[in-house]
Amino acid sequence: MNFKKIIDLVIEASKFIADENLINTIKNKCEIDFVTEADIKINDFLKSEFKKIDNTIGFFTEEECGQLTDPCWIIDPIDGTTNLIYGYKMCSISVGLFFNGEIQFSVVYNPFSKELFSSEKGKGAFLWNKRLHVSSRNINKSLIEIGIVSKTKKYADISFDIAKNIYKDCLDIRRVCSAALDLCYIADSRLDGYFEIQIEPWDIAAGSLILTEAGGKITCFDGDEIQFSQSTSVIASNNIIHGYLQKSINTFML
Ligand code: LIP
Numbered sequence: 001m002n003f004k005k006i007i008d009l010v011i012e013a014s015k016f017i018a019d020e021n022l023i024n025t026i027k028n029k030c031e032i033d034f035v036t037e038a039d040i041k042i043n044d045f046l047k048s049e050f051k052k053i054d055n056t057i058g059f060f061t062e063e064e065c066g067q068l069t070d071p072c073w074i075i076d077p078i079d080g081t082t083n084l085i086y087g088y089k090m091c092s093i094s095v096g097l098f099f100n101g102e103i104q105f106s107v108v109y110n111p112f113s114k115e116l117f118s119s120e121k122g123k124g125a126f127l128w129n130k131r132l133h134v135s136s137r138n139i140n141k142s143l144i145e146i147g148i149v150s151k152t153k154k155y156a157d158i159s160f161d162i163a164k165n166i167y168k169d170c171l172d173i174r175r176v177c178s179a180a181l182d183l184c185y186i187a188d189s190r191l192d193g194y195f196e197i198q199i200e201p202w203d204i205a206a207g208s209l210i211l212t213e214a215g216g217k218i219t220c221f222d223g224d225e226i227q228f229s230q231s232t233s234v235i236a237s238n239n240i241i242h243g244y245l246q247k248s249i250n251t252f253m254l
Contacts, residue, residue, distance in 0.1 A: 001053070001054065001097075001105075002053075003105050003107075003118075003120065005053060006050070006053070006095065006097075006105070006107065007107050007116065007118060009045075009046060009049045009050070010046070010093050010095055010107050010109050010116075011109060011116065012045075013042045013045050013046055013077075013093055014042075014093060014109060014111035016038045016041040016042050016045065017038050017042070017078065017084065017091075017093075017111045018111070019038065021037075022036060022037040022038040022041055023036050023037075023038050023084060023085065024036075025037035025038075026085060029151075030151060030152075032150060032151065032152075032153075033082075033150065033151040034081055034082060034085060035063065035081065036078070036081060036084065036085060038077075038078060038084070039062070039063055039077045039078045039081055040063055040077075041077075042077035042078060042093060043061055043062075043063040043064065043075065043077040046073075046075060046077065046093075046095065047059055047061070047073075047075075050073055056071070057071045057072060057073055057097070058070075058071065058072040058073070059072065059073050059075065060072050060073070060074045060075070060098075060201065060202065060228075061073075061074075061075040061076070061077065061202060062075070062076045062077065062079075062200065062202045062203075063077060067229070068098065068201065068228055068229040070098060070099065070100065070101060071097065071098060071099040071100075072097075072098045072099075073095060073096070073097060073098075074095075074096040074097075074098050074103075074201055074202050074205035074206070074228060075094065075095050075096075075202060076092075076093075076094040076180060076200075076202035076203055076206075077093060078091050078092075078093065079091060079092050079093075079094045079108075079178045079179060079180040079181070079202075079203055080092060080176075080177055080178030080180075080181065082150060082177065083177055083178060089110075089112035089113070090110070090112075090176050090177065090178050090181060091110065091111075091112070091178055091181075092108050092109055092110045092111075092178055092180045092181050092184075093107075093108070093109045093111070094106075094107075094108050094180035094202065094203070094205070094206040094207065095107050095108075095206055096205035096206035096208075096209065096228075098205065098228060102121070103121070103205055103206070103208060103209040103228070104120070104121045104209075105118075105119070105120050105121070105209070106118065106119050106205070106206035106207070106208075106209040106210055107119075107206060108180045108181065108183075108184050108206050108207055108210060110181060115127060115128075115184075116128055117132075117184040117187070117188075117207075117210050118210070119209045119210045119213045119214075120213075121209060121213070122213075123213070124213050124214070125187050125209070125210040125211070125213035125214040127184075127188055132187045132188050132189075132210070132213075132214040133187075133189065133214055133215055134186055134187060134189060134192075134211070134214050134215045134216040134237075134238035134239065135189035135192050135238045135240075136238070136240060137192050137238065137240070137241075138240060138241065139169050139170050139192075139241045139244050140169065140170065140171065141171050141192075142170045142171055142192035142193055142238075142241055143170070143171055143172055143173070143174055143190075143191050143192055143193075144163075144166055144167075144170045144172075144173050144174070144191070144192065144193045144194065144195075144245075145173070145174050145175065145176055145182045145185070145186075145191050145193070145194035145195075146159065146162075146163040146166075146173050146174070146175055146194075146195065146196075147159070147177075147179060147182070147194060147195060147196025147197070147199065147234070148160070148163075148175070148196070149196065149197060149198045149199070150177065155197045155198065158197065158252055158253075159196075159197055161252055162195065162248070162249050162252050165248055165251070165252070166195075166245070166248055166249075169244070169248070170192075170193075174191065179194070179196065179199055179203040179204050179207065179234070180203060180204070180206055180207045181207075182194040182207070182236070183204060183207025183208060183210060183211045183216075183218070183236055184207055184210050184211075186211055186214075186216050186236055186237065186238060187207075187210045187211045187213075187214035187216055188214070189238070192237065192238045192240075192241060193235070193236065193237040193238065193241050193242075193245050194234070194235075194236045194237075195221075195233075195234065195235045195236070195245060195249055196233070196234050197221070197233050198231050198232070198233060199231060199232060199233070199234050200231050201228040201229065201230065201231070201232070204218070204226065204234055204236075205228050207236075208226060208236075211236055215238070215239060216236065216237060216238055216239055217236070217237050217238075217239040217242045218234065218235070218236040218237075219234075219235055219242070219246070220232055220233050220234065220235070221233040221234075221235060221246070221249055221250060221253055222250070223246055235249065
């Protein structure tokens with residue numbers, strides 16, 4: 001498959017994020033979770049264009065859910081929708097190709113910073129043409145992204161307890177609120193770790209390959225491999241601090 005064409009289509013899809021009317025047309029998915037007309041437009045645009053390239057590949061997207069098939073495009077048309085609505089320019093279009101049981105190609109594009117992260121399995125991870133590598137920092141020098149599921153407040157206590165415990169050992173914590181960008185930032189050594197008690201497959205599918213191709217590691221809280229068929233817990237890291245994060249988090253999960 002011509003992945004350059006897929007990348008060009010993802011960049012083209014960002015035109016919908018430039019349209020204020022689409023961003024300001026907002027529906028509530030629940031009390032604290034939103035979808036904009038821009039999310040829908042990007043979802044529909046990518047589906048119709050990808051089908052023209054190969055209509056044998058299924059779709060598993062945030063706006064339509066459906067179910068994971070093999071092969072399958074796993075798409076989050078806008079990861080960080082709440083950020084976009086508030087004008088907090090940390091969001092991305094996230095596309096992963098699931099094939100033969102794993103992510104084989106992925107692209108994550110932040111239309112505001114014009115940063116394009118991409119990866120093909122076994123061929124490394126890139127920010128445009130710059131090869132990415134995770135950091136070699138230990139926990140005391142690490143910046144840790146804390147994921148606090150924003151669709152519900154029920155995980156607030158445990159998420160902040162875990163974050164407080166890790167904060168005492170790391171350099172500092174961050175809250176970007178776009179899991180796709182979080183994984184790309186670890187791949188580019190801007191962050192060193194990230195955890196979230198519940199995340200959706202489309203939030204992490206593309207970023208997971210970019211992270212592992214840059215030398216990082218991503219698992220569930222219990223260390224198992226991520227299954228992209230359902231929502232999951234996630235720990236992502238530069239690999240060096242993965243054991244520490246898993247041990248620290250699981251002291252609260254018992
Ligand atoms: C967001 C994730 C973020 C998480 C938020 C939300 P969305 O995805 O990227 O990590 O903390 O709850 O799920 O909803 O903007 O696509």
